[in-house]
Amino acid sequence: MELISYIILIFLAVITILTESKLLYKWIFIPATMIFLFIVRYEGFDIDLLVYAQQMHAKSLDLYYLREFIFWLGSRLVYSLFQNEMLAFLFMDLIWISVIVKAGNRMSSFNKSNLNNGLLLVLITSFPFVFGFENIYRQFYATIFALFSYSIIGKNYSRAIFFFIVAFFIHNIVALLIPILLVKKFYKFNLSDRIQISILISSLLVASLGILVSLKSSVVTGVEMGVFYLLIFLIMLVVALIVFKKNIYMLFEKVPSLLFSAILMIGFISLDADMIAERIGMMFISFLMFDLYKYSADIEGRGIRSLVRLFLMLLFTLPTLFFESSLKFLL
Numbered sequence: 001m002e003l004i005s006y007i008i009l010i011f012l013a014v015i016t017i018l019t020e021s022k023l024l025y026k027w028i029f030i031p032a033t034m035i036f037l038f039i040v041r042y043e044g045f046d047i048d049l050l051v052y053a054q055q056m057h058a059k060s061l062d063l064y065y066l067r068e069f070i071f072w073l074g075s076r077l078v079y080s081l082f083q084n085e086m087l088a089f090l091f092m093d094l095i096w097i098s099v100i101v102k103a104g105n106r107m108s109s110f111n112k113s114n115l116n117n118g119l120l121l122v123l124i125t126s127f128p129f130v131f132g133f134e135n136i137y138r139q140f141y142a143t144i145f146a147l148f149s150y151s152i153i154g155k156n157y158s159r160a161i162f163f164f165i166v167a168f169f170i171h172n173i174v175a176l177l178i179p180i181l182l183v184k185k186f187y188k189f190n191l192s193d194r195i196q197i198s199i200l201i202s203s204l205l206v207a208s209l210g211i212l213v214s215l216k217s218s219v220v221t222g223v224e225m226g227v228f229y230l231l232i233f234l235i236m237l238v239v240a241l242i243v244f245k246k247n248i249y250m251l252f253e254k255v256p257s258l259l260f261s262a263i264l265m266i267g268f269i270s271l272d273a274d275m276i277a278e279r280i281g282m283m284f285i286s287f288l289m290f291d292l293y294k295y296s297a298d299i300e301g302r303g304i305r306s307l308v309r310l311f312l313m314l315l316f317t318l319p320t321l322f323f324e325s326s327l328k329f330l331l
């Protein structure tokens with residue numbers, strides 16, 4: 001049932017992207033997403049979700065829980081309200097769906113014409129999201145709030161920092177996203193300075209790999225795809241350099257996440273940190289998809305704009321159907 005509903009959701013996303021119908025997006029696609037999540041939860045919990053369901057009953061307040069207290073204590077609070085693990089997850093799902101919808105609205109400066117705010121269309125069926133809400137939920141939840149921070153950092157800097165701190169105390173691994181946020185906006189520094197600062201921070205993060213390993217979960221995803229993610233970023237980077245060859249600074253303005261995602265992925269892969277590369281690669285892909293969807297709003301021709309968005313959606317959705325390691329979550 002999960003797989004069938006997932007395919008239906010893909011079909012609805014394709015139709016919505018091609019028609020650019022605001023009514024279809026608001027009244028059909030978003031409700032369909034909620035129904036899909038209900039089916040996912042009703043079908044049972046996989047791997048990490050079982051652990052999170054058990055931890056809703058926990059009482060411990062040791063350091064492991066306190067360093068990411070927003071997620072652990074927050075999930076316990078939600079469970080205490082519903083006294084049912086499935087309902088607790090569904091309530092938490094409604095929160096992150098709402099946050100993604102708001103991030104889409106913010107990315108378009110509330111200009112919803114041409115579905116410039118339809119970020120959920122390309123993200124919900126992507127394999128980073130499927131892995132997220134089906135398995136690595138804590139990291140996924142942190143990614144959602146970090147992405148919202150990213151979406152508003154150019155308009156409300158202090159509020160963006162607040163939501164990034166929230167994301168950090170959901171899962172500390174979002175500290176690796178700092179270079180991406182810095183290059184997008186860092187107080188009153190100009191773009192050139194932000195680029196240099198972000199490169200420095202990226203280098204320091206890779207050099208501090210031993211400390212960062214202790215900040216993340218030791219449970220593997222079961223999917224050794226770090227090199228695959230790296231290839232995605234390198235291919236995208238080569239294409240971007242060709243497109244923006246006359247104005248490289250425009251690359252940092254339009255797709256600020258790309259270069260620093262590639263730098264960090266190269267660092268983690270070269271240091272044989274495959275587990276971190278897999279986890280952080282999924283986070284980076286979500287930010288890359290955000291940047292590319294926002295960039296598509298600049299395309300004036302409806303046909304080309306829709307095809308670009310459709311390609312973006314299918315590029316990160318189809319692997320879910322063809323990789324056994326990801327498909328198993330939907331069976």
